[in-house]
Amino acid sequence: MFNVEIFLCQSNALPSHIKIQVTRQTLFEDSFHTIMRLPAYELRRRLYIIFKGEEGLDYGGVSREWFFLVSHEALNPMYCLFEYANKNNYSLQINPASYVNPEHLTYFKFIGRFIAMALYHGRFIYSGFTMPFYKRMLGKKLIMKDIESIDPEFYNSLVWIKENNIDECGLELYHSVDFEVLGQVVHHELKKEW
Incomplete structure (x- = not known):
């Protein structure tokens, strides 16, 4: 096409x-x-x-x-x-x-x-x-599996969380991400707390 x-x-x-x-x-x-x-x-x-x-x-x-x-x-x-x-x-x-x-x-x-x-x-x-970058350029929807091509370890962790009952694990999961920008760690909330 x-x-x-x-x-x-x-x-x-x-x-x-x-x-x-x-x-x-x-x-x-x-x-x-x-x-x-x-x-x-x-x-x-x-x-x-x-x-x-x-x-x-x-x-x-x-x-x-x-x-x-x-x-x-x-x-x-x-x-x-x-x-x-x-x-x-x-x-x-x-x-x-x-x-x-x-x-x-x-x-x-x-x-x-x-x-x-x-x-x-x-x-x-x-x-x-990266594959997600190409998909966004083409206007395609991203799915969780796309993360695997970038960071397989992180992807496997997400799959485990999705497939298991994590209520009793005490993982303290937050809807945020930390990343480094010019040597400083930046905290970015993906979803505001309720």
Whole structure:
């Protein structure tokens, strides 16, 4: 179904091309400014990537390299937009501390456009996201089983709680979560006390 939708979009592709001129030193910034300046429909045009100061024609290889390099840069957890799902899972998820960058929502919009371009133009990106992240992007409902792909130990604990009578266990369960943001533990209530 997804491939059919992409095919239908591509059959309505706009003529001509868009030039994206970047330098390797400021690759992320150049790409960000160019993509955010263009209206979304323009991003369906054929891509013509130019690395300033380098000779070469883009018959596919240059744009493949550009998608790889930009995704490597944009999805780097060092920018605080994304984080690894856990120490044993290198899938990416949105970093709860992303708000430390006042422009984080604009960067997320850029990354969304960039991923849409990769899908539309049939290009790979450097890293992958967690299954729940993909499901939310597709508007699919999340289920408890989705947690297993991120944290199997936590998922198994939830299953045990769900399948057993916990009234006598004295677990002191609360509808809240604690997580670390920039070295400090933040307590967030998921459900207010009655």
